[in-house]
Amino acid sequence: MGVPVVARAPGKIILSGEHAVVHGSTAVAASIDLCTKVSVSLPSDADGASGLLELRLEDLELVFSWSIERLKEILPVCDTSPSSSSLETLQSAAILVEEQNIPEAKIGLAAGVFAFLCLHTAIRGIKPAVVVVTSDLPLGSGLGSSAAFCVSLSAALLASSGSISLDCNEHGWLSPNSEELELVNRWAFEGEKVIHGKPSGIDNTVSTFGNMIMFQSGKLTQIKSYAPLRMLITNTKVGRNTQALVAGVSERALRYPGAMASVFSAVDSISKELSAIIQSPATNDFSITEKEEKIQELMEMNQGLLQCMGVSHASIETVLRTTLKYQLPSKLTGGGGGGCVLTLLPTLLAGAVIDKVITELEGCQGRMFEGFHGAIAKHLPFRLPFFELSSREICLKFSKNNSAFEEPAVICELVENVGR
Numbered sequence: 001m002g003v004p005v006v007a008r009a010p011g012k013i014i015l016s017g018e019h020a021v022v023h024g025s026t027a028v029a030a031s032i033d034l035c036t037k038v039s040v041s042l043p044s045d046a047d048g049a050s051g052l053l054e055l056r057l058e059d060l061e062l063v064f065s066w067s068i069e070r071l072k073e074i075l076p077v078c079d080t081s082p083s084s085s086s087l088e089t090l091q092s093a094a095i096l097v098e099e100q101n102i103p104e105a106k107i108g109l110a111a112g113v114f115a116f117l118c119l120h121t122a123i124r125g126i127k128p129a130v131v132v133v134t135s136d137l138p139l140g141s142g143l144g145s146s147a148a149f150c151v152s153l154s155a156a157l158l159a160s161s162g163s164i165s166l167d168c169n170e171h172g173w174l175s176p177n178s179e180e181l182e183l184v185n186r187w188a189f190e191g192e193k194v195i196h197g198k199p200s201g202i203d204n205t206v207s208t209f210g211n212m213i214m215f216q217s218g219k220l221t222q223i224k225s226y227a228p229l230r231m232l233i234t235n236t237k238v239g240r241n242t243q244a245l246v247a248g249v250s251e252r253a254l255r256y257p258g259a260m261a262s263v264f265s266a267v268d269s270i271s272k273e274l275s276a277i278i279q280s281p282a283t284n285d286f287s288i289t290e291k292e293e294k295i296q297e298l299m300e301m302n303q304g305l306l307q308c309m310g311v312s313h314a315s316i317e318t319v320l321r322t323t324l325k326y327q328l329p330s331k332l333t334g335g336g337g338g339g340c341v342l343t344l345l346p347t348l349l350a351g352a353v354i355d356k357v358i359t360e361l362e363g364c365q366g367r368m369f370e371g372f373h374g375a376i377a378k379h380l381p382f383r384l385p386f387f388e389l390s391s392r393e394i395c396l397k398f399s400k401n402n403s404a405f406e407e408p409a410v411i412c413e414l415v416e417n418v419g420r
């Protein structure tokens, strides 16, 4: 195999505005330091072109492969600029996914495999490669796994095809320049369309550019929090699919256009208020506690409106009731219908209370709780309860001397060095 390229991209949480953002409202999101990593290796001349395109999903121990001959039989040659039409011409790729006989229990992956075939063909053409994917993110749980997959895949494919320059810094890592990031984001958005149907673009945008953002109708504004926000993420482990949830909200909006327009408009105001509060400096008059109370209140109001949209779930309601016993309001994050729930943990909240909340959540329904600690460099799911919003951006690693990749912990260390 020739020189491999690795790209990594983060998942996200949405503090307010999911679903409504698809209908033009403002939303607030932040990247988290749980990432998906994609490596692309191309056959060297010495390999005599293996004649295979291979996708290895390492965490899931799944390998998909297609002969170049078969791909050429089925796939059209398509445009190489990021546009919907270039991926629409690739509908025929669906049969190539079906032929892989994905086990019923993992059928949700078909969308990701389909997006892979579309992005690979559109960006690199019909050529052999070995693409290896690993991820810290739970799939289909509201933490933006689909976007992190599309962003890291697009970045690695663009870098391996020369559309992103790979002048390494001393660590071998680099951040693409802003034009390159735009290109990555546009392709990732096309990939998200394949997985989600009608994405707003918020997930791929926050995964590409990192940090905390306010997003509306395709436009991002970076925002900066004056104080760290600590969040508890509870994973209900109830599987769901963002595409179906987004479609459900659109159907409700068609049935009740007036009522839903009011709901979306209320969410827009909440997101704008929230972003103003997050960005305001804490003074004596407006203490951190007051700020946190307002953030909690706005998140709670947003949750009420998400219930109006029909995207809550009994498992989410259980988490809400449980945290509320401790005066801690929560809201779902991402697509809803299960998946993850966010709870702001106020700065002055005693550790003993947090322990009690977690114990009670864990007791709710077997193993309902899963915590992530993002304040340290290792991107691993931990049984520790907090994570802090963190600034992350996608980074590419290029192994010039064809040596083996660093272990994930070392990569994290490099990321920490590069991180802002």
Ligand SMILES: Nc1ncnc2c1ncn2[C@@H]1O[C@H](COP(=O)(O)OP(=O)(O)OP(=O)(O)O)[C@@H](O)[C@H]1O
Pocket: 036, 057, 108, 109, 110, 111, 112, 113, 133, 134, 135, 138, 139, 140, 141, 142, 143, 144, 145, 146, 147, 149, 195, 196, 203, 240, 241, 242, 243, 333, 334, 335, 336
């Ligand atoms: N690492 C990955 N490898 C392959 N496919 C992936 C990967 N990550 C995500 N996907 C694809 O994305 C799907 C999950 O996307 P979905 O949008 O439903 O959930 P999510 O992105 O985790 O949550 P949300 O969109 O609410 O933030 C998976 O079922 C799979 O098809």
Ligand SMILES: C[C@@](O)(CCO)CC(=O)[O-]
Pocket: 014, 017, 018, 019, 020, 021, 022, 142, 144, 196, 198, 199, 200, 201, 202, 203, 242, 246, 333, 334, 335
């Ligand atoms: C539900 C949604 O609003 C967020 C999913 O993380 C969908 C989208 O904006 O693409």
Ligand SMILES: [Mg+2]
Pocket: 144, 145, 146, 147, 196, 203, 242
């Ligand atoms: Mg998604």
